[in-house]
Amino acid sequence: MLRPPALLAVAATLTTALSLVTGGPAQAADPPPAQVETRTGTAAPALVSGLAEAPRSGDPVTVARGHLRGGRYGIKNVDTDLAPLGVVRDGADETVRFEQRHQGVRVFGAHYLVRMSKEGDAHKVTGAGGRFLTGLSVSTTPRFPQQLALNVARSRVAAESGGDGAGLTAEPGGLTVVPVGKGLLAWQVTVRGTDARKRLPLLADVYVDARTGAPLFASNRIRTVAEGPVVTSGTTVRGRSVPLNAHQRADGKYELRDRARAMWNGTTGEILTYDGQGRDVFEFLGDLPAGTPVVDSDTPAFTGKASEIGAVDAHWGAGQVYEYYRRLGRNGLDDEGGSMSSVVNVTDSGRPFVNAFWDGTKMVYGGGGDDAYSLASALDVVGHEMTHGVVEHTAGLVYFGQSGAMNEGLADYFGNAVQAEVEGIDLADPDAGLLGEAYCRTLPPRECALRDLNDGRTGPADYVGATGRIDSAGVHLNSTIFSGALWDIREKLGPRTDKIAYKALSEYMTPLDDFTDGRRAVLAAAARMRLGAGDLLTIARAFDAHGIKAGWERRIPTDHDVLLRGITDIYAQPDAAGDRYVITNSSADLSAPPAVYTGRVRGGKAELLSAPDGQYNFEPATDGRTGAWVTYADTGSGWKIQVWSRPLDRSRPPTLVHEGDEDVLNVAVEGDTVAYSLWDPATGGYDLWVRRGAAAPVNLTPQEGVFGRAPSIRNGRIAYVKLYLREGPRRMLIATRDLASGQETDLPAPQSPPDVIGLTAAPVLTGSHLVWVQDAQQDGRAGIMRARADGGAPAAVVPDDASALELMDMDATDTTITYSVYPDLSVPANENMPKITQMPATGGTPVRVTCNRGEQAQFAAVEGTRVVWVDGTAAHVDLATRARPRGGC
Numbered sequence: 074m075l076r077p078p079a080l081l082a083v084a085a086t087l088t089t090a091l092s093l094v095t096g097g098p099a100q101a102a103d104p105p106p107a108q109v110e111t112r113t114g115t116a117a118p119a120l121v122s123g124l125a126e127a128p129r130s131g132d133p134v135t136v137a138r139g140h141l142r143g144g145r146y147g148i149k150n151v152d153t154d155l156a157p158l159g160v161v162r163d164g165a166d167e168t169v170r171f172e173q174r175h176q177g178v179r180v181f182g183a184h185y186l187v188r189m190s191k192e193g194d195a196h197k198v199t200g201a202g203g204r205f206l207t208g209l210s211v212s213t214t215p216r217f218p219q220q221l222a223l224n225v226a227r228s229r230v231a232a233e234s235g236g237d238g239a240g241l242t243a244e245p246g247g248l249t250v251v252p253v254g255k256g257l258l259a260w261q262v263t264v265r266g267t268d269a270r271k272r273l274p275l276l277a278d279v280y281v282d283a284r285t286g287a288p289l290f291a292s293n294r295i296r297t298v299a300e301g302p303v304v305t306s307g308t309t310v311r312g313r314s315v316p317l318n319a320h321q322r323a324d325g326k327y328e329l330r331d332r333a334r335a336m337w338n339g340t341t342g343e344i345l346t347y348d349g350q351g352r353d354v355f356e357f358l359g360d361l362p363a364g365t366p367v368v369d370s371d372t373p374a375f376t377g378k379a380s381e382i383g384a385v386d387a388h389w390g391a392g393q394v395y396e397y398y399r400r401l402g403r404n405g406l407d408d409e410g411g412s413m414s415s416v417v418n419v420t421d422s423g424r425p426f427v428n429a430f431w432d433g434t435k436m437v438y439g440g441g442g443d444d445a446y447s448l449a450s451a452l453d454v455v456g457h458e459m460t461h462g463v464v465e466h467t468a469g470l471v472y473f474g475q476s477g478a479m480n481e482g483l484a485d486y487f488g489n490a491v492q493a494e495v496e497g498i499d500l501a502d503p504d505a506g507l508l509g510e511a512y513c514r515t516l517p518p519r520e521c522a523l524r525d526l527n528d529g530r531t532g533p534a535d536y537v538g539a540t541g542r543i544d545s546a547g548v549h550l551n552s553t554i555f556s557g558a559l560w561d562i563r564e565k566l567g568p569r570t571d572k573i574a575y576k577a578l579s580e581y582m583t584p585l586d587d588f589t590d591g592r593r594a595v596l597a598a599a600a601r602m603r604l605g606a607g608d609l610l611t612i613a614r615a616f617d618a619h620g621i622k623a624g625w626e627r628r629i630p631t632d633h634d635v636l637l638r639g640i641t642d643i644y645a646q647p648d649a650a651g652d653r654y655v656i657t658n659s660s661a662d663l664s665a666p667p668a669v670y671t672g673r674v675r676g677g678k679a680e681l682l683s684a685p686d687g688q689y690n691f692e693p694a695t696d697g698r699t700g701a702w703v704t705y706a707d708t709g710s711g712w713k714i715q716v717w718s719r720p721l722d723r724s725r726p727p728t729l730v731h732e733g734d735e736d737v738l739n740v741a742v743e744g745d746t747v748a749y750s751l752w753d754p755a756t757g758g759y760d761l762w763v764r765r766g767a768a769a770p771v772n773l774t775p776q777e778g779v780f781g782r783a784p785s786i787r788n789g790r791i792a793y794v795k796l797y798l799r800e801g802p803r804r805m806l807i808a809t810r811d812l813a814s815g816q817e818t819d820l821p822a823p824q825s826p827p828d829v830i831g832l833t834a835a836p837v838l839t840g841s842h843l844v845w846v847q848d849a850q851q852d853g854r855a856g857i858m859r860a861r862a863d864g865g866a867p868a869a870v871v872p873d874d875a876s877a878l879e880l881m882d883m884d885a886t887d888t889t890i891t892y893s894v895y896p897d898l899s900v901p902a903n904e905n906m907p908k909i910t911q912m913p914a915t916g917g918t919p920v921r922v923t924c925n926r927g928e929q930a931q932f933a934a935v936e937g938t939r940v941v942w943v944d945g946t947a948a949h950v951d952l953a954t955r956a957r958p959r960g961g962c
């Protein structure tokens with residue numbers, strides 16, 4: 074769903090160059106040799122190891138704070154700026170994890186750890202490290218109202234997920250400081266609902282700049298085992314017998330409530346398995362709905378339905394995972410003996426939900442279907458999902474890009490390790506590295522598996538360059554690069570690798586770590602465990618073999634011209650015409666909110682088009698001579714939403730087209746004519762408005778229950794998506810209208826729901842023609858239609874039949890149609906990421922625009938065959954262009 078680079082920028086700003094120096098910070102007399110790895114942009118080192126300070130008495134948090142006192146590592150207010158998250162104990166090792174506070178506000182992803190060794194009642198500091206920003210000075214007083222931040226988050230997610238936002242709710246979180254530069258104050262907003270394009274549960278945290286209202290980045294809260302619903306084929310049944318810990322209620326029935334584990338303290342610390350009773354998965358995002366029953370049985374034997382829905386597997390598997398982590402020294406997912414809950418038997422709109430996820434508080438499993446058992450039947454999947462809970466309570470690796478791929482990779486590793494240990498799997502078995510190989514009813518393991526930790530993928534050769542619209546910037550697509558390295562280590566060093574990886578996760582890693590940080594954490598943990606030089610070399614070689622070493626991203630090839638390097642606006646969408654483009658972008662450190670830039674598609678410097686007033690700008694559009702966009706403006710008498718236009722040559726200052734209190738989406742411009750969709754709070758939808766020069770704006774969709782989105786203007790004509798949402802079946806049409814005469818034609822329309830297609834691939838007036846996307850069967854496969862600009866003589870360029878395309882986006886010129894299709898994420902490879910493809914406007918053989926291996930995201934057709942697009946190939950995001958298609962790749 075959400076686009077990426079902002080978070081990548083945060084990570085890049087915070088990680089970058091590491092240098093290794095000897096000689097630690099100032100110490101008491103006779104300091105031992107210490108190693109210090111610095112972190113750019115902060116005085117607090119990434120890693121300090123080899124300390125042997127004089128033992129001090131007191132509790133571990135006090136001793137850890139004492140170590141950091143006196144400005145050591147540049148941390149000034151040790152008592153107020155470090156909030157203890159917990160203490161991890163491993164034999165004599167004690168690690169205190171702190172989270173940074175700035176004037177009392179939580180700093181996103183900034184964890185700092187102090188490592189000690191217990192000697193009697195005293196504690197000897199041995200090391201420290203993580204992420205603490207010593208240069209924060211941002212004010213913690215918000216300017217942008219929290220209520221408006223909710224609207225921004227909801228409407229941006231709605232636009233991105235292809236819906237009209239009707240099914241999305243936004244709930245306020247608190248203030249957070251984003252750790253870049255001097256810091257950015259942000260509102261956290263939780264958006265919940267359905268991703269209309271993917272038909273997946275959506276639960277995302279959006280961080281909105283509390284000065285300007287600009288969305289800074291977003292993070293998915295749902296931790297799945299695979300990106301999309303899993304598709305398999307086959308049919309049969311199976312059954313096996315496992316011991317279960319159940320609980321007999323007062324009414325004599327038995328229920329899946331396990332109070333026999335070490336974490337049970339008389340009131341809490343249970344393993345609970347609930348029956349979702351076939352209800353929709355979307356009801357289970359967040360708090361467990363009141364009245365959801367624990368799975369029960371009249372007899373102590375849980376068979377029949379409890380088996381079929383996966384309750385027995387989920388309950389037994391949770392116990393196995395608990396005991397596995399207990400052997401690593403952990404008391405439950407939160408390490409505090411908190412109850413562990415699973416919900417089984419949920420569906421996806423009445424269809425089987427063949428997937429599973431951790432939502433931050435509990436496990437949710439579908440009930441399987443004709444082809445698959447519940448995913449709870451695969452112990453590695455149970456271990457995988459529950460490990461997400463462990464990660465959340467330890468390093469909290471942010472579910473985005475490389476840190477997210479490590480979050481997934483650790484879940485892969487521990488999931489497989491639990492299974493290997495409980496089922497006695499020999500790692501020499503070629504199928505030992507398969508994840509989720511056992512839930513299919515008939516498919517053989519290798520075909521059933523979701524991933525293979527022995528797939529041999531490396532960063533430079535195989536990293537899937539997703540921009541964030543896909544798989545939270547590749548969290549599943551890139552996980553085996555990291556988990557593969559860990560698995561290789563386990564093959565060589567055996568099960569003690571579990572301890573190394575767990576120690577790295579709980580005592581070294583922090584939320585924004587990238588692969589290179591992960592390598593350092595594993596090596597540091599192993600060194601702390603006193604592994605010999607040979608074993609440490611084995612670990613280093615495993616990471617080398619997967620291409621994980623500092624600077625690996627620079628080795629990825631591309632074939633585009635770069636127009637703008639480093640797109641940091643997470644919702645950047647280019648538009649282009651003539652020889653010009655417009656796009657919004659933020660600064661590298663996000664300190665400037667997105668502004669509108671324009672440049673020439675043949676290259677050269679981009680120029681600022683919007684006012685240099687530090688306000689948040691979005692939805693830019695151009696006809697090649699004029700640009701238009703939307704601004705969230707602090708006018709001095711309240712926040713207003715404005716639409717502006719300005720010549721691209723900047724011969725005049727911006728002209729105010731519209732100002733109001735309601736949300737604006739989808740801008741189009743031609744000369745002094747500007748169209749925009751404006752939220753009508755009375756009817757609960759977006760009306761399409763057009764303003765021509767100084768004349769009063771006109772609402773093109775004033776009728777009750779009729780709405781307008783996605784306008785395109787050319788030669789005095791407008792085309793748009795017309796939605797009938799209130800009376801009769803929800804319909805979506807393409808309308809084309811002569812702006813002078815007001816004559817409008819509705820094109821013969823598919824009876825398709827409005828949030829499936831069309832809003833993400835707007836109709837296009839090319840000059841000579843009107844081109845649009847059509848999915849009459851609502852099967853997710855769309856054709857491409859082309860007619861005269863007035864709607865006459867419509868013809869299918871790509872027929873909307875069963876062989877049509879799963880179109881993701883489309884744009885067109887008089888001669889050429891450019892499109893992308895939804896990725897096939899079942900195989901984690903760059904080949905399956907969205908690619909931009911072109912064909913002649915009247916149809917023909919599609920050819921690739923660029924052979925870049927990664928995601929080619931938001932694009933705009935310019936003239937002829939030229940395209941500009943947002944490209945994620947190089948593990949960062951650029952605005953790219955090519956004049957002609959590359960062809961065979």
Ligand SMILES: [Zn+2]
Pocket residue numbers: 296297298299457458461481484
């Ligand atoms: Zn996962």
